[in-house]
Amino acid sequence: MFTRLDHIGIVVADLDTALQTYRDRLGFTLLERIEIPEQLVEAAFLEANNSTIELIAPTDTASGTARYLEKRGEGPHHVCYEVDDIEVTLAELAQQGVQLIDETPRRGVHGRVAFVHPKATHGSMIELLEKDAHHK
């Protein structure tokens, strides 16, 4: 069902401070730093060999990420798997009775995405990503 692990998303309070840890101390390579205004967050993708992490920090107290931080604190937030055809995967999951946050895909940073409800996956939120051709 899942083609490959794309990244692990980690919510942090402040992106610059978190980059000091992950890039400067732990040696991850910064791939990309972007603002996602529609979600009121900024994010950084960092790589360590075969794997990528995404650090996500709120840019406004009204963002969902700010509420998440307040409730749960900093830490792992989601695991993103690439899929070949996001509509097919969503249909398969629905057929399996897996509760979804997004019944239909929406735009993400690197393609179309949809989130599986953490209640359906024992607290670990799964993001599905169908990458845009130019991000493959």
Add this chain to the structure above:
Amino acid sequence: MFTRLDHIGIVVADLDTALQTYRDRLGFTLLERIEIPEQLVEAAFLEANNSTIELIAPTDTASGTARYLEKRGEGPHHVCYEVDDIEVTLAELAQQGVQLIDETPRRGVHGRVAFVHPKATHGSMIELLEKDAHHK
């Protein structure tokens, strides 16, 4: 510093129920199910193409995992990276001022392991793994 992502560890309340989700509904392949008596947990390693997850459930209310569950609920618990030489990595991290749970390696399921303190990595606990030769 990190050779490759080895697995993502997810704490769950009950291993059988979680396997119904991850193996039966999400299509992960069960690699190995084991009891770890010294930690009072049982664990299952599951694979989806390029990535592995470890589901961890307490077998006794006295386990650290049971206390974690009570406090934080089910969800992502740690991210495990393979390293070539765990002593060298621990020394590098200490030199960087990164707070460690384990100053010296201990036995894990697949080799020698050590945990970085989640306070040092913005709430995301990192496990270092130097694999035993026969697990490579």
